[in-house]
Amino acid sequence: MHHSGDTTLTLPIPNAHFIWYCAWLAIPSAIYAYTHPATAHFTMVPASVFATSLLYWRDPVRDSWRRKLDMAVVSTGLTHHTYYAVYSPAFTNFPAITQAFLTLVGVSMISYGISQYYLRRRQYWPATYTHALIHLIANIANLVLYYGTIMHE
Secondary structure, rough: OOOOOOOOOOOOHHHHHHHHHHOOOOOOHHHHHOHHHHHHHHHHHHHHHHHHHHHHOOOOEEOOOOHHHHHHHHHHHHHHHHHHHHHOOOHHOOOOHHHHHHHHHHHHHHHHHHHHHHOOOOHHHHHHHHHHHHHHHHHHHHHHHHHHHHOOO
8 A cells, every 4th residue: 555654554464453353343332232222322433433443453554544533433432431321310320330331441441551561662462462452341341331221221
């Protein structure tokens, strides 16, 4: 592919392909949200993260609009879900779901920090695996939030 400017990759292509496959973990979250009326409004978050992750990780140029878009979509979705988990009347009397969701989000954020630590040291496979944990744990957090919404609607 031809790029203008800096073409430095975030990860080598074999590692990026591993993350590309991990992005597919958002599909069960999107389907689960979509199939329940109480959670259908959540569907666009995992679906959008899925789309922008595939777009970015197929050619992970660090300084690219695709990376900026992916990170913006993830940040927006995380903000939306967290706001809902904390302020929704569905969870006012059920703090355990909010606590579980926030704990999983916290673990996911820590995984991001650890992946960046390894990345700075050019330890690409540990960086890849800890980044993969973000996708896994964040989607488990999504399912916890959606399940809690369905059970307490």
